[in-house]
Amino acid sequence: MKGDDLLKYPNNDSDWSEEHWKNFIEYLIEDKFFTYKQLASGILGQLNPPQVGTGTTEIVKHHYPPRKAWQNVKNWFYSQSGRCEDCGTRLDLQTDHVIPRQELGVEADRLDNFLLRCRRCNVVRRPSHKNGGVLNLTSSSALMWILLTRRPKTYPAFEKLCRDYGMKMASIRFQEAWALAIWLEKEGEYEIDK
Ligand SMILES: [Zn+2]
Incomplete structure (x- = not known):
């Protein structure tokens, strides 16, 4: 061709x-x-899962006893489907808030308020990227x-x-x-x- x-x-x-x-x-x-x-x-x-071990763990650690954050993040991570919440892809996943930080403040940074989305679907949802x-x-x-x-x-x-x-x-x-x-x-x- x-x-x-x-x-x-x-x-x-x-x-x-x-x-x-x-x-x-x-x-x-x-x-x-x-x-x-x-x-x-x-x-x-x-395809490599996102680096929650450092990134997400750092964000949520104030909700957990010292050195317990990663164990909690890992339990949450392994319980996920491993697909983008919106489009279903396994590629380019990132953690994202269910209810955004602009609405919940630091309370947004709890594991039960996190899910996995691909980079594209994440961008789509940001208010700064209306288009x-x-x-x-x-x-x-x-x-x-x-x-x-x-x-x-x-x-x-x-x-x-x-x-x-x-x-x-x-x-x-x-x-x-x-x-x-x-x-x-x-x-x-x-x-x-x-
Ligand atoms: Zn997606």
């Missing part, structure tokens, strides 16, 4: 089937963006998806695609992402109109 074939795929990533994604991955590997080994390595890192829920992919994933599947030939066209996708962040994020197009062009892997 060639990069141009991806332009025939549905314009919205949420309309992509698993087969579309599978072909996309095959294309990225054939074109040497990364290897199967690197792909697996990245995913396995996301998070609009995106199907995380914004960094969506930037790369737009660049590699829509193949805009100019930076303004790329920025417009990002805005049309629903991204509300500062355009400096798009300018950073555009670096990949410039790097790829140097190796004849991407076409930029001058």
